[in-house]
Amino acid sequence: MKKKLFIGLILTLVILDLYGAKISQAQCEAKANKGYIFAGGECVEYVAFKGDKKGFLNIIVHGTWKAGTNILARYAPFAETININTDITTVAIALPGYSGSSTNHFPALSHKGSKKLSTNKQYVKFLGELVKKFKQKYNAKIVTYIGHSAGAAMGATLSGLEPSLVNNFALAGGRYKSGKKGTVHISDYLNKLNKNTKYLLIYGTRDKISKPKVTLDFYKIAKKQGLDVKLVKVKGAKHLDLDMSDPSVDAITKMLDNR
Numbered sequence: 001m002k003k004k005l006f007i008g009l010i011l012t013l014v015i016l017d018l019y020g021a022k023i024s025q026a027q028c029e030a031k032a033n034k035g036y037i038f039a040g041g042e043c044v045e046y047v048a049f050k051g052d053k054k055g056f057l058n059i060i061v062h063g064t065w066k067a068g069t070n071i072l073a074r075y076a077p078f079a080e081t082i083n084i085n086t087d088i089t090t091v092a093i094a095l096p097g098y099s100g101s102s103t104n105h106f107p108a109l110s111h112k113g114s115k116k117l118s119t120n121k122q123y124v125k126f127l128g129e130l131v132k133k134f135k136q137k138y139n140a141k142i143v144t145y146i147g148h149s150a151g152a153a154m155g156a157t158l159s160g161l162e163p164s165l166v167n168n169f170a171l172a173g174g175r176y177k178s179g180k181k182g183t184v185h186i187s188d189y190l191n192k193l194n195k196n197t198k199y200l201l202i203y204g205t206r207d208k209i210s211k212p213k214v215t216l217d218f219y220k221i222a223k224k225q226g227l228d229v230k231l232v233k234v235k236g237a238k239h240l241d242l243d244m245s246d247p248s249v250d251a252i253t254k255m256l257d258n259r
Helices: 002-019 025-030 071-086 121-137 150-161 186-192 212-224 246-257
Strands: 036-039 042-049 056-061 090-094 142-148 168-172 198-204 228-234
Touching: 025 036, 025 042, 036 121, 042 071, 042 121, 056 071, 056 121, 056 150, 071 090, 071 246, 090 121, 121 142, 121 150, 142 150, 142 246, 150 168, 150 186, 168 246, 186 212, 198 212, 198 246, 212 228, 228 246
Parallel strands: 056 090, 056 142, 142 168, 168 198, 198 228
Antiparallel strands: 036 042, 042 090
């Protein structure tokens, strides 16, 4: 019996290690110098690459992966590339349930029972709180949000919920129109969008998850709405790592060179 309890305890610890754990604000702040920040009730792990341009900040947000994925191992090189190309401080974040981030209030984007957190209004509000914390931490006046897949969808929605929070959005392989009842998308907030915000919509011609039509249709809506929007076509690109493709990186760099 004791052996079974011991094995059960070990399995529980392993699961917590893989899929996130509860981390208090005090515990999080004690790890602040190791790449953690407390925002919206969650302790979020991130990597940062410092740039010389003062008042600017790039924030990279990933999409849906299996719970417990070490997302920063994938995104640190991408963040460093954007930093080198723009000379702007660039952070890549691990949302709750990924890398060393907590699961105090939210599980990972992909978890048993639901994969729709990216269309949950409370989750998008949490993302807004996270952006505000980074904006404050780096004393940023101009913020560029770079999102892929679910990260792109949430970023777009955030631009409707808080129109003055972010200045530029580079959105790769996202979704932009409402689907099921109770979900939120940027299409729900078209009349609230800031006309001074710049949008870069990136799509891959071989993307099966966010098909080209999804981005092309929203591009037409955005243009009709009078938004400052540009379209980037990545020929032959699939959904995975679309944000990291050379045409995507070049377009993001060009957008920031013009600021």
